[in-house]
Amino acid sequence: MRVREWASREGFNVQTVWQWCRENRMPVPFEKTSTGTIIIHDPKYENMVPVKPAGRTVCYARVSSADQKTDLERQADRLKAFALNMGVESPEVVKEVGSGMNEKRRKLTRLLEDPTVGTIIVEHRDRFARMNTSLIEAALHAQNRRLIVVDDTEVDDDLVRDMTEVLTSFCARMYGRRSAANRARLMLEAGERG
Numbered sequence: 001m002r003v004r005e006w007a008s009r010e011g012f013n014v015q016t017v018w019q020w021c022r023e024n025r026m027p028v029p030f031e032k033t034s035t036g037t038i039i040i041h042d043p044k045y046e047n048m049v050p051v052k053p054a055g056r057t058v059c060y061a062r063v064s065s066a067d068q069k070t071d072l073e074r075q076a077d078r079l080k081a082f083a084l085n086m087g088v089e090s091p092e093v094v095k096e097v098g099s100g101m102n103e104k105r106r107k108l109t110r111l112l113e114d115p116t117v118g119t120i121i122v123e124h125r126d127r128f129a130r131m132n133t134s135l136i137e138a139a140l141h142a143q144n145r146r147l148i149v150v151d152d153t154e155v156d157d158d159l160v161r162d163m164t165e166v167l168t169s170f171c172a173r174m175y176g177r178r179s180a181a182n183r184a185r186l187m188l189e190a191g192e193r194g
Helices: 003-010 014-022 066-086 106-113 133-142 158-175 180-193
Strands: 030-032 038-040 056-063 092-097 117-122 146-149
Touching (some): 066 092, 066 117, 092 106, 133 146, 158 180
Parallel strands (some): 056 092, 056 117, 117 146
Antiparallel strands (some): 030 038
C-alpha cells in the first residue's frame, strides 16, 4: 500500500513516514519502485481479504483542452485496464475536457452526486481536481465511497505542493485558466533562483 494510506491506518503523520523511508527506519518492509513510488508491505494489511466496494466503479479521465483528445483516449484506456486488473468486471469510463480549476465540470459533478457510484478511479490527483482533493475524498469516504488514484506520486514537501496550488489558483484568475499551471511553475522556478 502507498505511504499515505499506511500512515492514515497507523495514525502517523505522512511526513514522518516519508522520513522513515528515506532513512531506512521503517518498522515494516517497504520498497521503492523505479518511478520513485514507495510501496509499504505491512503483513497485517496484506493478508486481509479485499472487500469488494459497493456500487459501480467509474474511471474518470480528464484533459484541459480539446487539442489533447488523443491524450484523453490513452488516459481512459489506461484507467480501464487498471480497473480490469483490480477485478472490476465492466468498468464505466467517463471522459471530460475542462480545466482542473473549473469547479463546474458537469460530468464530474454527476459522478459525485450519484450515490450508485461506489468507486471513482483517476490517473493522477490533478486529473480529478487541482485543489482540495482530500476534502472531496473525505466526503466520499463518509458515504462509504472511495477515490482510487492510480499514480499517487506526491511532492515530499507539503508546503511546496500547497504553494503550487495557491499560485495556480491566483494565476488562473489573473491570466486565464489554460496557462495557469505553467505560470505558477515559472513563478516557483524564479523564486528558487532568486
